[in-house]
Amino acid sequence: MTTPRQEIELAVGFGKHIEKRKVDVPDGDAPPWDANSKFTVVGTDADRVDGLAKASGRAKYTYDINFPGMLYGVIVRATIAKGKLDVLEVDEARKMPGIAAVVLLKEVGNKVRFVGDPLCAIAGTNLDVIRDAMEKVRAQYTTEEHNVDFLQNPEAPVLDGDGNLIDAWPEHEIGGVIAGAEASHEGTYRTEVQTHSSLETHGAVARWQGDDLEIWMSTQATFGVRGELARALDEKGHKPASVSLHAEFVGGGFGSKFSAGVEGLAVCLLAREAKAPVKLMLDRFEEHTCTGNRPSSLMQIRAAAKKDGTLVAWDTRSFGGVGFAPGGGGVTFPQHYIAEVQKRGAHKDLVCDTDPPRPMRAPTWPQGYFGGELFLDELAGKIGIDPLEFRLKNDGQVIRQEQWRMGAGKFGWLQARNPKPGSPRDGDDPRYLRGAGLASARWGGMGNHGGRTPHGCTCRIHADGKVETRSGAQDIGTGLKTAMAMLTAEELGLAAGAISVFVGHTADPSGPAAGGSTTTPSLAPVIRHAAWLARQELAKIVAQHLGCKPEEVTFAGGKVGAEAAAKPMLSWADACKLIGPNPIETRGTRFPNYKGEAFNNGVCGCQFAEVRIDTWTGQVKVLRMLAIQDCGIVIAKKLAESQVLGAMIQGISYALHEQRLMDKRSGRMLNGDFLRYKITGPADMPPMECIMMSVANGHTNTSSVGLGEPPSVAAPAAIANAVYNAIGVPVRHLPITPDKVLQALAARRA
Amino acid sequence: MTKPPPDQPQEAFSRRSFLKGASVATIAGTAATAAATAATATQGKPETFGPGTHEIQLKVNGQNKLVKVETRTTLLDALRDQMDLTGAKKICDRGACGGCTVHLDGQPINSCLTLAMDAIGGEITTVESLTEGGKVHPLVQNFVHCDAMQCGFCTPGMVMSSLACLQQRGKPTREQIQHDLSGNICRCGTYGRIFEAVERTAQGAQGGGK
Numbered sequence: 001m002t003t004p005r006q007e008i009e010l011a012v013g014f015g016k017h018i019e020k021r022k023v024d025v026p027d028g029d030a031p032p033w034d035a036n037s038k039f040t041v042v043g044t045d046a047d048r049v050d051g052l053a054k055a056s057g058r059a060k061y062t063y064d065i066n067f068p069g070m071l072y073g074v075i076v077r078a079t080i081a082k083g084k085l086d087v088l089e090v091d092e093a094r095k096m097p098g099i100a101a102v103v104l105l106k107e108v109g110n111k112v113r114f115v116g117d118p119l120c121a122i123a124g125t126n127l128d129v130i131r132d133a134m135e136k137v138r139a140q141y142t143t144e145e146h147n148v149d150f151l152q153n154p155e156a157p158v159l160d161g162d163g164n165l166i167d168a169w170p171e172h173e174i175g176g177v178i179a180g181a182e183a184s185h186e187g188t189y190r191t192e193v194q195t196h197s198s199l200e201t202h203g204a205v206a207r208w209q210g211d212d213l214e215i216w217m218s219t220q221a222t223f224g225v226r227g228e229l230a231r232a233l234d235e236k237g238h239k240p241a242s243v244s245l246h247a248e249f250v251g252g253g254f255g256s257k258f259s260a261g262v263e264g265l266a267v268c269l270l271a272r273e274a275k276a277p278v279k280l281m282l283d284r285f286e287e288h289t290c291t292g293n294r295p296s297s298l299m300q301i302r303a304a305a306k307k308d309g310t311l312v313a314w315d316t317r318s319f320g321g322v323g324f325a326p327g328g329g330g331v332t333f334p335q336h337y338i339a340e341v342q343k344r345g346a347h348k349d350l351v352c353d354t355d356p357p358r359p360m361r362a363p364t365w366p367q368g369y370f371g372g373e374l375f376l377d378e379l380a381g382k383i384g385i386d387p388l389e390f391r392l393k394n395d396g397q398v399i400r401q402e403q404w405r406m407g408a409g410k411f412g413w414l415q416a417r418n419p420k421p422g423s424p425r426d427g428d429d430p431r432y433l434r435g436a437g438l439a440s441a442r443w444g445g446m447g448n449h450g451g452r453t454p455h456g457c458t459c460r461i462h463a464d465g466k467v468e469t470r471s472g473a474q475d476i477g478t479g480l481k482t483a484m485a486m487l488t489a490e491e492l493g494l495a496a497g498a499i500s501v502f503v504g505h506t507a508d509p510s511g512p513a514a515g516g517s518t519t520t521p522s523l524a525p526v527i528r529h530a531a532w533l534a535r536q537e538l539a540k541i542v543a544q545h546l547g548c549k550p551e552e553v554t555f556a557g558g559k560v561g562a563e564a565a566a567k568p569m570l571s572w573a574d575a576c577k578l579i580g581p582n583p584i585e586t587r588g589t590r591f592p593n594y595k596g597e598a599f600n601n602g603v604c605g606c607q608f609a610e611v612r613i614d615t616w617t618g619q620v621k622v623l624r625m626l627a628i629q630d631c632g633i634v635i636a637k638k639l640a641e642s643q644v645l646g647a648m649i650q651g652i653s654y655a656l657h658e659q660r661l662m663d664k665r666s667g668r669m670l671n672g673d674f675l676r677y678k679i680t681g682p683a684d685m686p687p688m689e690c691i692m693m694s695v696a697n698g699h700t701n702t703s704s705v706g707l708g709e710p711p712s713v714a715a716p717a718a719i720a721n722a723v724y725n726a727i728g729v730p731v732r733h734l735p736i737t738p739d740k741v742l743q744a745l746a747a748r749r750a
Numbered sequence: 751m752t753k754p755p756p757d758q759p760q761e762a763f764s765r766r767s768f769l770k771g772a773s774v775a776t777i778a779g780t781a782a783t784a785a786a787t788a789a790t791a792t793q794g795k796p797e798t799f800g801p802g803t804h805e806i807q808l809k810v811n812g813q814n815k816l817v818k819v820e821t822r823t824t825l826l827d828a829l830r831d832q833m834d835l836t837g838a839k840k841i842c843d844r845g846a847c848g849g850c851t852v853h854l855d856g857q858p859i860n861s862c863l864t865l866a867m868d869a870i871g872g873e874i875t876t877v878e879s880l881t882e883g884g885k886v887h888p889l890v891q892n893f894v895h896c897d898a899m900q901c902g903f904c905t906p907g908m909v910m911s912s913l914a915c916l917q918q919r920g921k922p923t924r925e926q927i928q929h930d931l932s933g934n935i936c937r938c939g940t941y942g943r944i945f946e947a948v949e950r951t952a953q954g955a956q957g958g959g960k
């Protein structure tokens with residue numbers, strides 16, 4: 001494939017770090033933005049375009065879709081953690097009043113793999129009659145011994161009473177390097193299972209009209225899920241003539257909603273059998289126990305450094321506490337400190353009889369950064385070097401070097417540090433200990449063009465002046481719709497609010513799943529390209545009217561026209577009146593990312609936290625937090641900040657509160673609700689601030705990089721480091737609950 | 751470790767029906783006072799409802815609506831499934847998240863923990879009332895202005911709890927806002943900006959104070 005290309009010189013970088021770089025731009029692409037581009041809409045504080053729909057309660061999420069005659073569906077699930085299904089009788093349930101359909105989801109003789117493994121699904125006129133019918137489903141099992149604790153897996157490593165891994169390290173030359181180094185350290189770190197806890201549970205509404213199937217689904221992968229369901233229904237012999245999917249508003253996903261899941265297939269089958277639309281939304285217990293999680297982890301780290309703080313060796317072994325099958329349990333350590341050092345790493349997933357993990361916001365990273373960054377602070381303490389200095393010494397990222405300095409100044413790092421960890425700060429009530437910590441963030445998220453079948457976007461300009469931008473991808477709250485409006489408005493010289501945005505319908509051009517921080521960087525270039533093409537079409541029409549050349553037509557401040565033309569500028573509305581009954585309609589092309597090196601192959605960030613420990617109760621209170629974060633050229637500033645702030649709050653939650661508790665005997669989650677599965681709430685909130693940095697990477701026409709994951713990587717680690725600074729002993733096991741803090745304080749006193 | 755002996759057949763039981771049954775029983779217990787109050791309001795003539803569905807009248811956002819409910823139907827289900835007022839969200843269905851918050855006689859309540867029948871005779875206000883007739887309540891405007899949302903699923907409940915906070919306190923302090931919203935959770939992490947939206951509304955000329 002040879003797209004003609006032209007070499008263009010761009011100014012890439014940020015702040016004072018601007019350099020010229022030649023990039024290879026495909027012919028036909030919109031002229032790329034760079035560090036010198038001036039914007040009127042992009043990068044401003046424009047409001048979220050669907051903010052009013054959401055805050056008014058009028059936005060229709062999947063859960064809110066109602067049709068006359070619509071039925072409800074519920075999944076009946078296994079009550080044992082491991083065994084075989086011997087009997088599944090549903091005839092009596094089928095005969096209950098109000099019941100319209102029952103479909104089997106597990107065949108007799110098949111394995112049961114965790115509490116909640118689906119057995120069958122029931123549709124009826126309301127949830128109450130279905131609950132009555134569920135009582136009549138009879139399931140019998142042959143049970144087997146189960147285990148829901150990954151550290152009870154026979155292949156799990158041996159730990160001592162303090163939770164340290166005691167098996168000898170496998171022989172390797174790195175052992176000698178560490179033994180002979182000027183400073184070295186070793187520690188074992190652990191994290192617990194975290195559930196995604198999206199507030200809109202998984203589920204869908206399915207409606208058949210003849211053989212045409214329409215689905216509303218709470219998903220972060222509209223096209224993936226459409227394809228998955230079409231194939232699955234084919235296999236079941238239902239051959240839908242067409243399948244279209246809607247996900248206009250999605251109440252969170254965080255990585256758990258990439259697949260149609262058993263609920264997606266079940267609702268389509270129920271609707272088919274019942275000959276009526278069916279809504280099937282999981283309840284909160286199912287959401288906690290059957291829709292994936294961030295798996296637990298155990299990490300042992302040993303490393304060595306020179307006396308001046310330069311790292312020389314990094315050796316790790318880790319274990320992931322996954323569900324009934326291996327996969328997804330890995331951990332990722334901060335690579336930017338150890339790019340040049342001698343390294344070794346080994347990992348193993350340990351299965352247990354629970355719901356398997358699914359990707360969760362920066363999958364594998366928050367675990368490894370917690371372990372890695374806390375380890376680094378411990379090592380810094382041994383060497384007697386300030387943690388910030390230690391980072392500056394070893395961090396190979398230019399962007400983050402700047403961020404560390406900026407953040408430390410803004411946060412008042414030196415003043416916030418407790419100079420005598422474990423002792424109260426001067427003037428404080430001695431009951432309380434304060435401390436400060438920091439940690440880094442990193443992610444890729446450069447976006448992609450979609451491979452063999454590139455992402456698309458449509459832009460329409462109507463004769464009445466209305467502008468539409470359309471993508472079939474989904475906005476799960478990250479702000480895709482607003483970015484689409486702002487990019488389009490920038491090209492057309494309009495305000496963001498003047499653009500109508502449509503997302504989440506598979507009838508529109510395809511786009512990526514909302515995962516890995518790729519939606520915005522993958523789509524921004526094609527959204528802009530579609531608008532840029534539409535602008536050229538309108539320029540042609542206007543030029544004809546004004547008697548000038550199309551290239552001379554400008555679009556700014558809601559006016560269209562040309563300085564050189566004899567006739568005056570046209571208002572946007574008047575310019576659009578020149579369009580015929582067919583709107584201008586352009587389909588953007590998502591060209592591959594430019595060849596050549598981007599300024600940075602991802603995003604950088606760092607976060608700072610100050611905490612206060614109540615030594616009587618062991619409670620940790622986060623007093624304040626600061627984040628510095630880049631995401632390429634920032635498009636929607638206010639929304640980008642929201643995403644970072646949200647990640648910081650989730651970070652508090654992961655650091656201090658969240659853990660799935662399993663009942664060993666029944667294999668059931670003990671806290672599968674929001675009463676006992678605690679997430680950070682309003683009362684826990686410290687003041688927090690986020691500063692967005694704009695970096696021109698020069699890899700696409702918009703230079704945008706994804707933002708969803710990176711800020712969630714740093715927060716738990718920064719908090720754990722702050723706790724360490726406050727009490728003088730590391731708490732190496734998340735969440736840092738009061739019992740662990742009291743234990744650590746007691747151990748310190750002893 | 752104690753485990754169920756292998757090879758022993760176990761009966762499936764429906765967790766949902768058990769839990770829902772249990773929680774409805776508890777609610778019925780605690781709601782007795784509310785029901786009594788409602789009954790007094792309708793001249794001390796308590797009505798009796800048997801099993802099956804019954805048509806009742808609820809006053810929602812100033813309008814009387816007839817809905818068919820069972821004794822076990824929650825106010826949340828009645829609003830969402832029968833009146834298509836889907837601003838109140840079903841998130842936990844157990845009183846733990848605040849997403850279903852509506853006002854009953856000016857007080858914020860979890861509509862998932864309130865039986866529809868216990869709301870007879872009361873004034874029910876839902877989030878939709880704040881954008882009726884083309885007018886947008888300043889609190890809603892400020893939620894948008896402060897970007898006090900991401901996915902938006904918790905947002906209507908947050909708006910209703912915030913509204914109660916403003917109505918009851920006029921100019922709440924940050925601590926009071928945090929206290930009054932502590933029954934609401936947001937997974938996306940939008941709390942800080944929600945507090946700002948409430949404060950802005952309290953400061954605004956047309957703010958939500960009485």
Ligand code: FES
Pocket residue numbers: 839840841842843844845846847848849850851860861862863
């Ligand atoms: S749905 Fe009512 S409090 Fe959660």
Ligand code: FES
Pocket residue numbers: 199251252477899900901902903904905935936937938939940
């Ligand atoms: S905005 Fe998503 S849960 Fe609050």
